[in-house]
Amino acid sequence: MTGVFKPWHIIVLVVVLVLLFGAKRLPDAARSLGRSLRILKAETKSLADDDRDLAEKADAQAGYQTLPPQAPGQPQPTYQPPQAEPVQRPRDN
Numbered sequence: 001m002t003g004v005f006k007p008w009h010i011i012v013l014v015v016v017l018v019l020l021f022g023a024k025r026l027p028d029a030a031r032s033l034g035r036s037l038r039i040l041k042a043e044t045k046s047l048a049d050d051d052r053d054l055a056e057k058a059d060a061q062a063g064y065q066t067l068p069p070q071a072p073g074q075p076q077p078t079y080q081p082p083q084a085e086p087v088q089r090p091r092d093n
Contacts, residue, residue: 021029 017026
């Protein structure tokens with residue numbers, strides 16, 4: 001099976017939809033389905049843009065730089081996070 005819809009598949013689907021919903025309600029249902037799909041597409045695009053913007057902002061804040069290429073046989077440098085000084089707090093007696 002090739003998985004492609006043939007014309008008779010579409011005709012059967014349209015007949016079933018008309019029998020289930022009636023000819024009067026189909027245009028309204030199609031219109032609301034189109035609106036829903038547009039909203040879904042816009043929200044999905046917005047989320048993808050937000051994720052990309054956050055990733056770019058995080059990279060800029062972290063100050064990541066690409067490492068120069070290493071000669072064969074040399075050990076790869078490892079990432080070491082910056083060490084913070086311990087905070088000394090006064091004790092309440």
